[in-house]
Amino acid sequence: MKLEGLLVDLVPYGKRYLEQEHRWHNSEAWFWATAGDRMILSQAAVERRQQERAEWMEQRGSKSVWFGIQTKDGLPIGDIALTWVMPFSRVAMLGAAIGDSEYWGGGYGTDALLLIVDYAFDWLDFRKLWLGTMSLNERVMRQMEKVRFTLEARTRDGHYADGQPVDELYYGLLREEWPGREAMIEKLGLRARMKA
Ligand SMILES: CC(C)(COP(=O)(O)OP(=O)(O)OC[C@H]1O[C@@H](n2cnc3c(N)ncnc32)[C@H](O)[C@@H]1OP(=O)(O)O)[C@@H](O)C(=O)NCCC(=O)NCCS
DSSP states (O other): OOEEOSSEEEEEOOHHHHTTHHHHHTSHHHHHHTTSOOOOOOHHHHHHHHHHHHHHHHHHTOOOEEEEEEETTOOEEEEEEEEEEETTTTEEEEEEEESSGGGTTSSHHHHHHHHHHHIIIIISOOSEEEEEEETTOHHHHHHHHHTTOEEEEEEEEEEEETTEEEEEEEEEEEGGGOOOHHHHHHHHTOOOOOOO
16 A cells, blocks of 8 residues: 655555664654654664564554655655554554654655545544654644644653653644645645656
């Protein structure tokens, strides 16, 4: 399965993505994605974590929906997922990380977000999506604002990043607030990039 966007496509999170994790998990991206953890992980540790994650998901019958983000040229640049899925409430948490920081701030993450939000509401019939982030994460704050998520809560000192306590921000989006992907593309003026 492939969800086709303007700048990126969402594809199954397979081997090509698992192979990038050692690089991504030791990068600046994971400081932001894990809300403050600066990891130094060996290849063996990353593989162990992948194994544990797969087992955990299988044992729990996890309903997470996990996509790789690739550029229109097919380059894997990150991941985006619906996790903590609560089927009875039809609510899920969003998580995303573009592992290669040279792709930050170029609209790739927002294009991926529009695809997964549309998929979650229109195909999976979720009622609500939410996301938590550190109050230092201005890229996410800006992105949430652009895509019309509501800041629902701020909890004090929920994280500890670079030696200081940091608040956690919770954003939420209800299905009835979502105007649809096409309307958001129009509103944001998102355009496909011309090939060089
Ligand atoms: C969060 C993330 C997925 C967003 O994707 P992205 O491709 O960078 O996002 P976009 O380019 O679509 O939008 C980011 C917005 O933040 C703005 N921005 C970029 N750098 C910024 C900065 N240092 N301060 C404030 N705003 C900034 C961009 O200008 C853009 O807003 P604009 O469209 O109004 O110009 C990506 O930055 C990322 O993976 N970051 C590291 C991991 C992470 O933080 N994961 C989320 C954890 S909750």
